Amino acid sequence: MPLKVLIIGAGICGPAMATLLRRTDPGHSVTIVERYPEIRHNGLQIDLRAWGIPIMQRLGLLEKVKQVAVKENGIALINSKGKMSAVLGVNDSGSGAQSFTSEYEVMRGDLVNILYEASMKDSDVSATGKGDGAPNPRDEDAPGIRYRFNISVTGMAQDEKGVDVTFTDGTTRRYDLVVGADGQWSKTRRMMFGEEIGNDMFKRLHVHIAYYTVKREPGDDDLARIYYAGNGRSIFRRTGDRPFTQVVLMVGTTSEEIKREIERQPVERQRATFERLFTGAGWEMDGRFLKGLRESTDFYADSLGQVKAPHAVKGRIALLGDAGHCASAITGMGTTVSLIGAYTLAGELARHNGDVPLALQAYDANVKPYITESQKLMFGVPGILTLKSSWAIALFHFIMWLITSTKFDKLIVKLAGEDKGGLPLPSYPELKLAPVTQS
Template sequence: MAQLKVLISGAGIAGNALAFWLSHQQHDVTVIERYPDLRSTGLQIDIRGHGIEVLKRMGLEKAFRTVSVKEQGLEFVNSTGKVVAYFPANRTGEGLQSFTTDFEIMRGDLIRLLYDNVKDRVRYVFGTTVQSFEQLDDSVEVRLSNGHKDRYDLLIGADGQWSHTRKQMLGPRAEDAMHFLGVYAGYFTIPRQIENGETYHGTAYIAPGQRLLFSRRHKPDRVQVYLVGLTDSERVKAARQGGVEDEKAILSDLFRSAGWLSEELVKELQESDDFYCEHMAVVRQDSWSDGRVALLGDAAYCPTATTGMGTTSSVVGAYVLAGEIQNHFSRFGTSKEAVPGALHTYEQRFRPFMNTVQHGIEKDKTYWHKMPSGSFTLACLNLFLSFASFFRMDVLAKYIMREDTGSWKLPDYEGMDLRL
């Protein structure tokens, strides 16, 4: 049986996960990435719900745990650093995960894990993007930024929420698929040697003015820092044009004197060499494909960090897309009939999952927008968190994380459980 010739734009989690399955099915897969090498950077992420099952079906659970972050839970502190609540990770293997899951990992380590398991079966071209493409009757002709031109049975845009592939697929007159939430987050890491008796955990401080300062250790000598807020979000967004130093200056101004470790963290922010500022946006569109071009992961349906389901959505989406390609290709044997049908059922099967994950994620309606801004309401919130922690009520998993996708069931595809 002839192979499908597939081009995947983006060597992130979604692109590598799809390459894993399609190369296992013996298709001819090429992955291009705009960065000059594998972009194995980024902070801590997790896998939840159906994503954990997909990871197990990939046969990668053992390798994942070898490089995972052994975070034990999340604590909330007040302005003086006193712990007011603690929510441990759920390691029972049953029920919903907490804020800290049993499957925490650094983004770069997950990408490297996926890449190492496919690099001998997949062709990678770095420092390259899709310059343009033309849909033909039986293929899509793609011209790359390196001057190379070729025809493929299928082009997949897995190039993130700012997807260049999506913009080309939708055309210049299409409505922007990105919907900003008015929430920004500054990320960076700081050197901090672990102390005797210290455990790996996350520490969150909710400050007046709808601001969150959050730290979590991932290495014995390094800690991640997150500064999240709504105040002056438009001002922060405008600073993007001025570059990293302008963003650093504005976040330093907004978080200075916020309480807890704010002065120390602002100083570390100014000196950091891995700072990144994200403006949270959900990606929504009526269709994830057009002809022989399809979108995957954040390029198609970014749910934002607000849901805690970005990585899971990419991993599960890649599994469903690969499964539908396998089903239709096995049935028809040629790309002419297989590709359109596979893309249709991929969306038909997976859209209910994403509808649940993205439900209610709108500007001015997220839990970020419901955070108290005054000292009295913050004290009430800390009291509630203390109460919930004491009685082991995991309000974070039930009311904030979007792991519960209701009645949606993970499809079974022949040959796509590599544990067997």
């Protein structure tokens, strides 16, 4: 049964969900609203892991991911002089678990663009509202996918048969289903459950992260590097085969003052806080990285955490990806959570043939085991990424040297499985997607 669906957020979840809906039933009318003026093509390097790989294969998009994948050869642990004590390589054998560097490393903007183009290719309707966000009235109820930029939701009211949504331009429209795919600070979540409860679902890991890019230099190769600066600070450098170098700053702290200076604050305030915290950190920080921090045009910072929503649905409204199930960047499972959520939600909608409330209940129950697995943190994480004392850092260097020099890390990767918890990809023949094949 064709549905009229609103998706809030045009990151990874939104276009993926729209594509799955349209391929299942071309009669669906799908509108995606995004508060930014266009699809955002920036963002740091992300991983495609576990169930996310066969989902992209079933969508016919895995080869496109391979074409834009970052060629990174692993990660090295270094000291303040850049000397390596251990190197963890990439597992590209097609079997076993992936290491820190995934076989499918991709820039966030490239993956978003792949999914966006796929959604538009499957649609009969072009993107609208790139200027003032105004919709094309002829398109609003037609089958297909349409994007409305520069617009967001200010209110929702639902009954047994639909959801009335009010937008920032003052218009109100009615939908059979609303999907919130608007990130870890989801406004949709706060509208569903209330401001305080919605915010409390975000469980902080007491780690703050900043990302920006600097000009690539001759010494920047296909091996990522991590440097521990002490006092809970770590610095990542990643280049791969890109014409630029990514810098990631991470600091672990329970300071309420630092939290207030970073969480949902203006960029310049966040930038000043990270400059203060990382000045004098050593390695390349006090030279090119500090200069890049001050001059960057793509600086982004936030707190790391996980969203623990007891339920990701309420009536005819559902949460997707980080909005309802944020795994956090340190798990490497954020992209996969977005894809498994969209796949499961679209599958249940197809299976229940238009019975939205029943489909959402099934989605909420059936996606939970995958979210639970995705949100599991490795032993010692996040503390092991933000070591504080010099002796702890020295001990970690020694342990990692011992593990890699004896090739014990390769044995672990070989014996471990990539499907977390042994959970297979859910089967939804109703989605009418291509079967999974061996790559």
